[in-house]
Amino acid sequence: MAAGILVFGESDQGKIRKATLEALSQARVLAPTLSGPVTAILLGPGSAAAAAQAAGADRAMSCEAPALANYSGEPYLAAVLAAVSEVKPAGIFFSGSTVGKDLAPRVATKLGVACVSDCTGLAVADGVLEATRPVYAGKAIATVRSKSTPFVATLRPNVFPVTAAPPPSKVDALAFDPPAPKTTVKAVHRAATARAELTQAQVIVSGGRGMKGPEHYKLLEELADEVGAAVGASRAAVDAGWRPHADQVGQTGKTVSPTLYIACGISGAIQHLAGMSSSKIIVAINKDPQAPIFQIANYGIVGDLFEIVPALRDEIRRRRNG
Amino acid sequence: MKIVVCIKRVPDTATRIRIAPDGKSIDPSGVEYVVSPYDEIAVEKAIQLKEQLGAGEVIVVSLGPAEASKELRTCLAMGADRAILLKYAGSSFDLDPLSVAEALADAIRPIQPDLVLTGWKAADDDHAQVGQALAVLLDMPCLTFVAKLDVAGRTATVHREVEGAVEEVEASLPIVVTAQRGLAEPRYASLKGIMAAKKKSIEEKEIATRPSRLELRKLAPPPARPPGRIVGQGKDAVPALVDALMNEAKVL
Ligand SMILES: Cc1cc2nc3c(=O)[nH]c(=O)nc-3n(C[C@H](O)[C@H](O)[C@H](O)COP(=O)(O)OP(=O)(O)OC[C@H]3O[C@@H](n4cnc5c(N)ncnc54)[C@H](O)[C@@H]3O)c2cc1C
Ligand SMILES: Nc1ncnc2c1ncn2[C@@H]1O[C@H](COP(=O)(O)O)[C@@H](O)[C@H]1O
Secondary structure: OOOOEEEEOOEEOOEEOHHHHHHHHHHHHHHHHHOOOEEEEEEOOOHHHHHOOOOOOOEEEEEOOHHHOOOOHHHHHHHHHHHHHHHOOOEEEEEOOHHHHHHHHHHHHHHOOOEEEEEOEEEEEOOEEEEEEEEHHHOEEEEEEEOOOOEEEEEOOOOOOOOOOOOOOEEEEOOOOOOOOOEEEEEEEEOOOOOOOHHHOOEEEEEOHHHOOHHHHHHHHHHHHHHOOEEEEOHHHHHOOOOOHHHEEOOOOEOOOOOEEEEEOOOOOHHHHHHHOOOOEEEEEEOOOOOOHHHHOOEEEEOOHHHHHHHHHHHHHHHHOO | OEEEEEOOEEEOOOOOOOEOOOOOOEOOOOOOEEEOHHHHHHHHHHHHHHHHHOOOEEEEEEEEOHHHHHHHHHHHHHOOOEEEEEEOOOOHHHOOHHHHHHHHHHHHHHHOOOEEEEEOOOOOOOOOOHHHHHHHHHOOOEEEEEEEEEEEOOEEEEEEEEOOEEEEEEEEOOEEEEEOOOOOOOOOOOHHHHHHHHHOOEEEEEOOOOOOOEEEEEEEOOOOOOOOEEEEEOHHHHHHHHHHHHHHOOOO
């Protein structure tokens, strides 16, 4: 009988990722009604140490095989399938990271079951898992159940709260021989900034066409560094070549749900809102009081961002320093 | 080189989505349909690769209603050579992404493509799954979230966008690639392209509908955001904003 939940965990430089702790916390809430334990699996060299940090898991598994050092579809898929056949879970949770999004559908396909992506709510109803997930880039919310078991899901980052829980009582090695990867990672080019990555950031400062040119993003970066934020952009700013594609927020960019999103010189086109309207608190700074962004903002200031943004940076600095 | 591109007909991204009275579908009135944005990027990339190599064939495949021949025609006008429409009259929500991938895989297998391109996610159901599922079913390596793709001989080199980094990955053809923004800028079809598209063929196939592995229980509008307020004008309003963020919203 399928029971309990298997959580695919990820770590970064030996430290378990927050998104994994979110998935574990949610699994902890649901597992008792699925009459089974929470099992975490972490892969790659150093994964045993990371697995020991899997708070909320009853048991953790790891595989230190060097072939798992970089993410690659085939060996990771095989590892998860090996864990699945050992644990026989009713649910398999991934975080909605690039690895999770890549891997979860492969696992579901191999198991011949459905995968539910980008869940923002998970519950057990009538004895089965039920998820809510945004569709049409957040313009509607779908409630879905899977007719097949296990229920494979990816969880949107920054949505599920992390609750304190004890670490797993044991970490076992997953006995398994990874197949050769079919793709080769040649290089990893890390962003040259210490700033948080957009989809993981708690705070985002974002600039649009109102920034008037690439040189002015320095204003946003200074504000961002004051509050530990990532810097995003509207498509207009990206299309103008002011910011890289990877910084674009919106329907054809990143979907973000930070606790605070500060939109500067962004009008609030429907495609932009689609990517950020699930942010907890939205601040709009725009000189046009009619700009649609004000309709979804919790707080707005009407005026010139070139005055307001530096003043905001200084005011926050002043209060923090005493 | 044979390149297959999977394209989906979806509501234009500017569409305001209204839920139909059944609570399980969207109200179709006034909805304009387009090629899903990432798919359009994938089509453009395929055409560019063909142009670079000076040889090859670009085949666009779509699973959808008869009306999706309009979106396929758009791709033919951009420069794709031929199109296949897998006719499915039901709602997109009555299919799970794996059944879509299965139907697409069945149609793609006999073509024996060197490269299969999909969008990384479709702009309606936002699954972000069909490319990966297709790769497993076709037993090809899959490279997701690709913002750059070069092909030299039988080797493809891609840039994948991952958190805070770009991964440079190499693989041997045939492969499945899911397109991220940055991969290519879709062209507008030229008048010549539009005329030429009229002569290109769209092969129609009926597909058997299988029961979905997913059950849509409900479709609802997103939760309304609490009403906001303008804290003031210009930089004089900054202290009030910081107060609100620190003491009321407690996010700073
Ligand atoms: C298929 C498709 C997909 C799309 N996907 C996306 C997407 O993912 N993300 C996205 O963002 N857009 C997307 N768009 C584009 C979207 O429709 C808008 O064109 C875009 O979001 C506008 O960007 P903006 O708000 O920066 O520019 P504008 O709409 O030009 O707004 C600039 C704003 O800056 C304000 N401003 C100007 N100067 C100042 C100043 N000194 N101080 C304060 N305020 C000032 C103005 O009042 C104005 O409101 C997409 C469009 C299409 C067709
Ligand atoms: N019905 C369909 N017909 C053709 N291609 C599709 C279809 N559904 C999904 N795809 C392809 O798979 C990609 C990812 O879709 P999805 O997994 O639904 O988000 C899309 O961008 C398309 O390239």
